Amino acid sequence: MSRRQIALFTADWNYELVGETLQGVSRYVGDHPDVSVRVFDCFGIDSQSIHDPCVYEIFRQAVLDQYDGVIVQTHQIVMKEILRGLEQRIREKGVPAISIGTALGELPQILTDDRTAFREIARHLILGHGVRRPWFLKGAEQYDGSGEAVLRREGFEEECGRLGLARESIRYLEGSWKAFSGEQAAKQILALPPEKRPDALVCANDDMALGAMLVLRDGGISVPGEILVTGYDGIFSSSLCTPRLATVDRNFNELGYRAMELILRMAEGEEAPPVTLSPVRPGLVGSCGCRGDEERHIARIKDRFFLQTAFLHRFYLRQDKMTADLFAANSLRDVMSAVERYSDIFGVDGLRIYLDEKYYEGMISAAQGEAADLPVEHYSGRFVLTADSQAGSSGVHQEEVVPVGETQRKDAESPMTVYYPLRYGKIMVGILMLKGASEAAEMNLHESIINLIVLTMETVRQRKITNRLNQQMSRLYVTDQLTGLYNRFGLARVGEPLFRQLAEEGRPVCFLFLDIDDMKNINDRYGHDNGDAALRGAADLMRRISEPGGFLMRYGGDEFVAFGPTGSLHTERLPAEEKRFNEQAGLPFRLNLSVGEYVRTPGADMTLEECLNLADKEMYRTKKQKKQGATE
Helix, strand or coil: CCCEEEEEECCCCCHHHHHHHHHHHHHHHHHCCCEEEEEECCCCCCCCCCCCHHHHHHHHHCCHHHCCEEEECHHHCCCHHHHHHHHHHHHHHCCCEEEECCCCCCCCEEEECHHHHHHHHHHHHHHHHCCCCEEEECCCHHHHCCCHHHHHHHHHHHHHHHCCCCHHHCEEECCCCCHHHHHHHHHHHHCCCHHHCCCEEEECCHHHHHHHHHHHHHCCCCCCCCCEEECCECCHHHHCCCCCCEEEECCHHHHHHHHHHHHHHHHCCCCCCCEEEECCEEECCCCCCCCCCHHHHHHHHHHHHHHHHHHHHHHHHHHHHHHHHHHCCCCHHHHHHHHHHCHHHHCCCCEEEEEEHHHHHHHHHHHCCCCCCCCCCCCCCEEEEEEECCCCCCCCCCCEEEEHHHHHHCCCCCCEEEEEEEEECCEEEEEEEEECCCCHHHHCCHHHHHHHHHHHHHHHHHHHHHHHHHHHHHHHHHECCCCCCECHHHHHHHHHHHHHHHHHCCCCEEEEEEEECCHHHHHHHHCHHHHHHHHHHHHHHHHHCECCCCEEEEEECCEEEEEEECCCECHHHHHHHHHHHHHHHCCCCCCCEEEEEEEECCCCCCCHHHHHHHHHHHHHHHHHHHHHHHHC
16 A cells, blocks of 8 residues: 655754654554655754754755655744745645744645734733733744744734733843743843832743743742743643643644644645644643642643653663663674664664765774764765664665665655754764654653764774774884884884794794895985885885795884794895896886895894894895905
8 A cells, every 4th residue: 555655844942842743643644544754853953053054954865756745843943044945845846735833935834823822811811810010021033033933922912902901011021932031031020129020921932931930939939929920832841830830732732633634635636725723722720820620630740750750760771771882882883783772762663774875984984994084065865774673683784875765765664754863063974763753752862862872983983093093103103104114113012022932932033134235326326216216125025035924124224124933034035036126116226135144043042132133244244245246
């Protein structure tokens, strides 16, 4: 059976609102097995990252050609350039689409009736409680345009005016949707004498209202005895304080369900109205001074608290084990294996990890010792499937390269999948796919686990690079840069231990001391570049007459040393190798070496330096004989 495919874009700077929406979407999918939803979600939308496009990079991974409809939860996506980009892509593809919360171009909207809800709040406070000096803490209107924040303020002030409360009686404060704004508003109230304080603080959302209530309580002001406080959204935290926050539940669960109904009708060709309103659930009791059904309220809180406590107990047990395994990881495969083992920590049926192909290649290069910085722009459009919790031992270890669109086709038969970015700094290094809405996300725990996975990958990558660089530095310390042979430090670190080992094993050791003939004339007549070529050539000749397991070094200047077990150094090959080298090298001179040889017999009480000195004397004897032969 072919499923209808719906894409949903959101950002969980307030996950409770996202989570409620996804619960409604999931409920719809459960009722309609012919529909699948792909959710593209991102983290960390706050004042520090609000203008950072990389936060929304996950949105670019959605291939709109594959979808029958698109839902954009616009009130969660605060960067207007991103929304405009989404709108343009939707328009170019001609795919049916709706927005949740705020306007997105000409797209049909489904939203809660914020204006009417705040009219009701104003009516309740003025007629029910006689409020005459309210303060209104606004939402982030500087980012909201003419959306939710403005509608809430306008609804409140319109009803105040209709009921005869002059606009001058209302004091407006700038807000950010965050609890910090509520805290700052409460501090302004505390700084005033009692007779100048407002009789009500109306907040554009619950987070700001809860921040204000906390500071007012600590400052000794009674809520609702001295000041009334109201919020808006109906988040779970609003029911936990004492008194509970007077709020309006926007019922995002129902909003998500209705959004799915609407987009599927549009996918069938039905025209949608410009605006569809989803009902809210008023709950103005507690901090506004009204009493509610406390027994039922407490029972609901206790039940939810019990379920969350049980989940948290399982979560932290799994987190401890997962963290220990991740910290012990020495390779990318170790990291992915740990993620697969503990995938149930998210509270879903399965997960996959797709790493950006270039980042994956960088991980492999790091494991092979090639140090490379992360590129600033590297989104390759291709991903490597590196973890699949449902693959078992059947082959995800043989990583599969997947074009960006295939990541969604592979998951097309799952009723609901959620894609999160794996971000390191400003770079999206991959995608985490969860099958279903994460239970851990309901308590904002999912982001910490995802960040832990990314940091572990980067730690492994950086550790591999550091280890390799340390090895390279160590080699450079003991190696002659020009010839690649050991130097004097290498003699102490490598040569002397080998000499002692051969002595302890009672094996005869052959020592060679070599010198380039007429080296001064080569430098003077042909230049130092050719002199360097002669030194490299001598090192090459030494390698040709030596077997593995011995020690080769540039002793200094144009002098070289080699030693190893008897039979591992073949001076008899040297004339032929010199001839071959001179025929192939194309140098303006002939390269010849003078060699002195000494064999240390087992049991001989001689130091390494003494053996080298004897080989050196033999070399000078050889060089002297060559000169005498040349003059005769």
